[in-house]
Amino acid sequence: MVSSDAIVLAFDTAGYRLTEPRRALARLIAAHDGHFTAEELLAASTRERLGVGRATVFRSLDILIDIGLVERLDLPTGEHAFVACEPSHHHHVVCSNCGRSTDAGDSGIAAVLDEVARRTGYRIESHRLELFGLCPSCQAARSRRT
Amino acid sequence: MVSSDAIVLAFDTAGYRLTEPRRALARLIAAHDGHFTAEELLAASTRERLGVGRATVFRSLDILIDIGLVERLDLPTGEHAFVACEPSHHHHVVCSNCGRSTDAGDSGIAAVLDEVARRTGYRIESHRLELFGLCPSCQAARSRRT
DNA sequence: ATTTTTGCAAACCTTTTGCATGGAA
C-alpha cells in the first residue's frame, strides 16, 4: 500500500511542482488497492468533480512510472493497467478475480535471469514478470460458494 | 524458428479453413525471425501485393495466439508485438537491438512460481515473463565498434 | 448448398499533441 503523501513527496523530490491536479491524482491512486487503467482514474476524477483533464492523467502517470512509484502492467487481455508500488523491486501478483495486487518479492528471479543469460548468451538488460492468480480471500470466497 | 507449413497445418488441425490469406500470413510470419507488429505484417503483405486486409491480419493473429503458435509480447515501450513460437513453453528473450528472439526455456521459473505462491498465498494461474537484452551477435557488434 | 472467411470502410478506444491560459516557484 502506497500513501498519497508518499506520492506527493515523490513528485516534489523529483523536482516537479506540487499542483492541485497532482495532489488529487495522488489521492485517487493511493485509494486504489488493485490495478487501475488510465480511463478509470479519469473517471474517478470526473466523478468526484476534481476537474483533472485526460491529458494530465496520462502525463502524471508517465512521471510516476519514471519515478518508479507506479508500474505499468499488461493484463493477459492486452489491456494496459497500472499499480502503485514501492520504488525498488518489481514484481506483483495480481488477483484475476478482484484485481488486488501483492508484492511477490524476488523469489529466485535473479537466479532465473542468470540461468537464461548463461543458456542463451544474451546480456539481459531488463525483464518483466507478471503473475496472475487468485488471492487468498478470493480462493476462500470461491470454495465457500461451492 | 517456426515453419510456414507448421502454421498452415495448425490452422487445419484446429478446424479452420485453409485460405489463401492464411497461407500468405503463415509465410510472412515464418519469414520473420524476430518480433513484429500487426502493422508490420500488414505492410509486408501490402508490399508483396498479397492483398490481405487489415482485419484479416488481426483476426489471424488472434487465432494463432489461441492455438499457441504466436505469442503476444509487450515491449518495454508499451507497444504490442508478436513472435512465432512452438506451442508449449513460453518464454522469449528479445534482443533490444535487433529484435531477434530466442527461446529461454524454463530456467527455473516453475520454482519461482511455487515460491511466490507459498509466500503470498495466491493460487497462480498464469504468468508472463518477458526478457530483454542484447543477443550475442549484437554484443559482438557493439564491442567491435568501441 | 452451406458455412466460413474476406476486404473494405467506418467506428471505436486509447493515448498523444498543440496551444493559449493559469498557477507554482
Add this chain to the structure above:
DNA sequence: TTCCATGCAAAAGGTTTGCAAAAAT
C-alpha cells in the same frame, strides 16, 4: 516574473466491427 503545468479539443495510433461478396468445405 519566469517557467512549468493544465485543460481543451483535435489528431493520431491501433484494433474492432458490420456487412455484402467470395471462397472453402
